Amino acid sequence: MSGKLLRVEALNCYFFGLRAVADLSFEVKTGEIKAVIGPNGAGKSTLFNMIAGVTRPTSGTIWLDDERIDGMPTHQRAERGIARTFQNLQIFREMTVLENVMVGRHLRGKAGVLSALLHGPTLRADERALADAAMAQLERFDLAGKAHMLAGSLSFGQMKVLELARALAGEPRLLLLDEPAAGLPQAEAEHVGEIISSLNRDGMTVLLVEHNMRMVMSLSHDILVLNNGMRIAEGTADEVRRHPDVLSAYLGESEDA
Numbered sequence: 001m002s003g004k005l006l007r008v009e010a011l012n013c014y015f016f017g018l019r020a021v022a023d024l025s026f027e028v029k030t031g032e033i034k035a036v037i038g039p040n041g042a043g044k045s046t047l048f049n050m051i052a053g054v055t056r057p058t059s060g061t062i063w064l065d066d067e068r069i070d071g072m073p074t075h076q077r078a079e080r081g082i083a084r085t086f087q088n089l090q091i092f093r094e095m096t097v098l099e100n101v102m103v104g105r106h107l108r109g110k111a112g113v114l115s116a117l118l119h120g121p122t123l124r125a126d127e128r129a130l131a132d133a134a135m136a137q138l139e140r141f142d143l144a145g146k147a148h149m150l151a152g153s154l155s156f157g158q159m160k161v162l163e164l165a166r167a168l169a170g171e172p173r174l175l176l177l178d179e180p181a182a183g184l185p186q187a188e189a190e191h192v193g194e195i196i197s198s199l200n201r202d203g204m205t206v207l208l209v210e211h212n213m214r215m216v217m218s219l220s221h222d223i224l225v226l227n228n229g230m231r232i233a234e235g236t237a238d239e240v241r242r243h244p245d246v247l248s249a250y251l252g253e254s255e256d257a
């Protein structure tokens, strides 16, 4: 065990000549919350997609706990413990809240989930155990009372929490959160922040993309700042806040706006 859960080396991603991520190297230590911030279009979601296996890097390598994963399909990375949420909420609105969480377990490759979903009320014992585990996950997030409602009937804030619960259902080692507070009023954003913080206290390693600077600065042990796909700064909240390149990257953005 190296103490480094994730290692990214010389990662590049080009889209038809546009350089979305440029020669990026960094590490995520086991047990830390590391934030990735930067203006719109900086390459944050592209980076997540490459780690999760949705987007193939043009070049470079990605290592999870000293195993090279950049050539693996998404489900193998999920089996190895990478889970994520999406910038654009991706829940199954026509399924129940409970079923959404059970799907998260299926993505991690746990047997029995698909049959449990297909069989409906007549669950076998192992399927029942999976449903119980999903229910326990919902209880943790105060959603158990809504377990049998359609996910599409939840409020936006509850859907964001449900997506987080689903990501956790597979018992990941590394949680990639792409803007978990986006679109939430500050009080709900703080609730999500408290959830992330409590997960981390229980040992979860988190890579967090977020524009809510209050959340980033209060939660993160370490912050990586990207601009135009490149690393422009990395360090603690205080170090990054004062960095001249960070200030100009964000000021440049507000001048454009």
Ligand SMILES: Nc1ncnc2c1ncn2[C@@H]1O[C@H](COP(=O)(O)OP(=O)(O)OP(=O)(O)O)[C@@H](O)[C@H]1O
Pocket (backbone or CB within 6 Å): 015, 018, 019, 020, 038, 039, 040, 041, 042, 043, 044, 045, 046, 047, 087
């Ligand atoms: N599938 C794609 N095809 C072509 N270009 C893409 C694709 N995905 C992203 N890009 C481009 O890559 C760049 C980085 O986009 P990305 O979504 O990673 O930024 P981001 O940092 O997540 O921004 P935001 O804060 O707005 O979510 C942008 O210029 C974007 O337009």
Ligand SMILES: [Mg+2]
Pocket (backbone or CB within 6 Å): 044, 045, 046, 087
């Ligand atoms: Mg993004």
